[in-house]
Amino acid sequence: MLLVAGLAAGHGADTNDVLKTALYIEPGNFESFAEAFKDLADQTKAKADETLLQDTYFAAATYYRAADFFLHGNWSDPRIDEFWNLERDCFDKGISAMPVPGERITLKADGFEVPAIYYAPQQPVPGVKRPTLLLNEGYDAAQEELLHFNVFFALQRGWNAITFEGPGQPTVRRKQDIGFIPDWERVVTPVVDYLYNRSDVDFERLALLGNSFGGYLVARAAAFEPRIKALILNGGIYDSHQAFVGQLPPNLEKLYNAGEKQQFDDLIGEALHTQESPSQFRWDVEQGLWAFKIQSPYDFLQATRAYTIANITDRIRMPTFIANASSDQFFAGQPQLVKDKLGDSATLYTFNGSAGYHTQVGAAVESNRVIHTWLNSVFNMTSQAVAVY
Structure with missing residues (x-):
């Protein structure tokens, strides 16, 4: 809510x-x-x-x-x-x-298509190239939601923005019947290629932002896409498998670690069909099975082993902002692990109080203020208000 x-x-x-x-x-x-x-x-x-x-x-x-x-x-x-x-x-x-209508585009990728929406703060001015924010959701949310949580705030500061989805995310899962893939550079590189064919984009000020599970997805992509000049992980995810397994009740975690697939799946199946089970747990599992396009809860958790940046952190060389939500119910502790591995190239920022929930839900104004303050420092910019609405 x-x-x-x-x-x-x-x-x-x-x-x-x-x-x-x-x-x-x-x-x-x-x-x-x-x-x-x-x-x-x-x-x-x-x-x-x-x-x-x-x-x-x-x-x-x-x-x-x-x-x-x-x-x-x-x-x-x-x-x-x-x-x-x-x-x-x-x-x-x-x-x-909108004063400059959002433009839906479809980009060809390796084995699938990337649906995207491009936004500009005003009609292109010949010779004027703007910083551009690439925005990606994660486990469940749609790119349309990003307009309200991030895009309007970027447009107001004079940025272009482009949102997009890949396998496992709402439109691709529905229209192309493809579940999540770990090698997310296959999604992001076609988006960057598209931007390089536009005349209103400053290629030296391309920033890539991933929300929630997108904190893993865009980190993976940035490791293989050096044209990204700044990376925002909201929040940072070092090891998705560790994070997902860590949310299991102790009895289920014990069965999972023991490799008791049938018993594990049976107990999860029973829990999914009773309203007495916590809604968060039921939703986590049902959404994961659907988005990964996997029927077995055990197999779903096994699949998340591939979603880690453990062996590629040395390839993430651009300045990186890592959001750490003090009351994060999903990936607590993961942002610090990412910061520790990336070292001095990364900034860890902890959101507290009313902004301390997962991806700062309910606190979009503060979230975007902090993120754009960091972007201004990285790109040596001063934000200028632009009429966009």
């Missing part, structure tokens, strides 16, 4: 609508969550269709994404695509009304 409400700062939701919707959600009941946000999304879309207001379309898109959030335990649920198509329709109407 905080994640959805937090997008209000970037024109992606209305806080009171989200708080009111929470009243209709039964704890532990994923269906009630989907139904409540679908109702809110439908009501908001009807208002948007009547008024043609950009913010209302953006809010409707956010609520359709929220309605989909807990549905991935059943891969054949038709709502997984139904809600996403409604989300996309609303979002596209919103970005088409």
Whole structure:
């Protein structure tokens, strides 16, 4: 709920609508969550269709994404695509009304396609090249969400921005039926290639940002893509397998480490079908199985062994910002491990208080202020306000 409400700062939701919707959600009941946000999304879309207001379309898109959030335990649920198509329709109407419309593009990669959206703060001026922020989500979130959490804040500071998705992420998983891959440079390099063909991009000021599990993905990509000049890990992930296994209850962790696959999978399966199990645990597993396109919880955890930067940290040579959330419930301790391996080229920044949750949900203003202050120092820049909205 905080994640959805937090997008209000970037024109992606209305806080009171989200708080009111929470009243209709039964704890532990994923269906009630989907139904409540679908109702809110439908009501908001009807208002948007009547008024043609950009913010209302953006809010409707956010609520359709929220309605989909807990549905991935059943891969054949038709709502997984139904809600996403409604989300996309609303979002596209919103970005088409921006002063410089967001531009959807499709980039060819090795064995798949990379859907991306390019944003500019104003119409290109001949000879003017702007710093450009490349933005990537992680385990579950869509690139559309990045408009509200990061992109508007970058545009206001005179940056271009491009968001994109790769295998395992929402659009690619739905439309191309491909689960996550560890060698994420296959996703990022086509994006950089695209930017190198634009006339409004300053190639010496390309910054790559990854949120959540994206903290591993973009770190891996940056190790093999030297054209990236600054790297932002929000937050840093050194060893994904260690982080995921560390979230298991002690009895399940013992079974997993003992290699008891069948018993482990059976117990996880039972837990996924009872509302008494913690919602966070159920969602973690269901989302992971869907995004990695793996049926067995044991095999899913085994697959995460490949998602580590342990053997490539020496290849990450650009200045790196590592966000450390003091109350991170997913990857606690991982940012410090990344900092220790990268050494003096990395800056570890700890977000505390209301900004101390995973990826600073609910605190987008502070998050972007800190990140852009660091980017300004790396690129020797002074931010200038630009009218973008």
